[in-house]
Amino acid sequence: MTRRFEFEKLGQDGKARLGVIRSPRGEIRTPAFMPVGTAGTVKAMMPESVASTGADILLGNTYHLMLRPTAERIDRLGGLHKFMNWDKPILTDSGGFQVMSLSNLRKMSEEGVTFKSHIDGSRHTLTPERSMEIQRLLGSDIVMCFDECTPFPADPKVSMESMRLSMRWAQRSREAFGDRPGHALFGIQQGSIYRDQRERSAELLKAIEFEGYAVGGLAVGEGQDTMFEVLDYAPDMLPEDKPRYLMGVGKPDDIVGAVARGIDMMDCVLPTRSGRTGQVFTRHGVLNIKNARHQDDPRPVDESCSCPACRNYSRAYLHHVFRAQEMISGMLLTWHNLQYYQDLMQGMRGAIAGGTFDQFQSDFHAQRAQGDIEPL
Known part of the structure; x- marks a missing residue:
């Protein structure tokens, strides 16, 4: 096992890249999708179950963990990997996006952001230095720079000021991160x-x-459309020999489009959040398990899926437990959605390796256009 953090590009088909990130905690196959474990858990899933879907890495959330249970407590208890029973790599975001989106009464300056907790109203200050300290206490393998997520839409002047502030914070993040062999700092x-x-x-x-x-x-x-227009050129501006991570994306067709444009890593709450609200991702598009058409259907959600929801339960059962608000509903549908996402990544990795990524994209879109199987 390597003691260093390194990225190797293993192949390319068009702009789509096949690679591997090697870290002391294990290898991350790219393109990679990272399930989101906001508060030290992927909601409705056991860590072993997340790993069984094919996930090589999880995302943890600096903002949520610094407020509860606190980074200092997690550090005293042996770090985030031990705390949440996940022995593979973890990437932590910087907290910047949540500060902007969740906190009321925030005040931003050159130094950083002062804000009130959405949990109890307590006051906190997050700076590049504090963000690096929190992520070090958590023990994450990949650390993100502290930045301001520029709101959309933003006129060019506002965007430029925001970008320049983030770049100054990136420099401070790099200095505060220091020398940490085996750990990585990503710029944004x-x-x-x-x-x-x-x-x-x-x-x-x-x-x-x-x-x-x-x-x-x-x-x-x-x-x-606008996101893809930016991705048509933005990844090409970044170093060829380093991993490229698109933050907060997304829907399956967003992911396929991003990989086609040279992205290596993504994360999103969509598969887990959708699982809890009855939205199910399949090769044939998205279905809603609460619809009455499923109530007498003995067939699986997707006969080609290996997850427990598809292997062991019918659409009728999944419809019933969702309607009855039983906890097993969120557990099974989340597992299925995460399995679908990881199967999608595996399919893309195989297609890039085989030089058939264009065909993969065509088949992907054609299958989704067919829609769900006919009701009984």
Whole structure:
């Protein structure tokens, strides 16, 4: 097992990249989808179950964990991996996005952000230095720079000021991160939908030097067409020999489109959140388990899926337990959705390796266009 953090590109088909990230806690096959474990748990899942779907890495949330149970407590108890019983790699976000989206009464300055907790109203200050300290206490393998997630829409002047602040914070994050062999710090490209700003952000980040680079400031309401327009050029501005991470994405067709444009890593709450609300992702698109058409259907959600929900339970049962608000509903549907996402990643990795990624994309879209199987 390596003691270092390193990325190797194993193949390419068009812009789609096949690779592996090696870290002391294990290998991450890319393209990779990271399930979100916001508060030290992937909701409705046991860690062993998440691993069984094929996930190589989880995402943890700095903002939520610093407020409850606190990074200091997790550190005293042996770090986040031990605390949540996950021995594979963990990436932690910087807390910046949640501060902007969840906290009321926040005040931003050059130094950082002061905000009130959404839990109990207590006051906190998050700076690049404090974000690095929290993520070090958590013991995460991949640490994200502290940045401001530029709101959308933003006019060019506002976006430029926000991007420049994030780049100054990136420099401070790098200095505060220090020398931590086996751990990685990722810089985050900003610049909203403005190509010249994205270019400038990439130049500044490359000058600082990071172990990986994220494309930030997307999936914030701009729509898929606009996101893809930015992804047509933004990943190409980042180093070829480092992993590229698109934050907060997304729907299955977002993910396939992002990989086609050179993205290596993604995360999103969608598969887990949807599982708890009865939305089920399949090769044939999205179905809603609460619809009456499923109540007498003895067939599985997806006959080609290996998850327990599909192997052992009918649509009729899954419809019933969702309607009855039984906990097993969220557990089974979340497991299925995470399995679908990991199967999608595995399918893309195989297609890139075989030089058939264009065909994979065509088949993916054609299958989804067919819609769900006919009702009985």
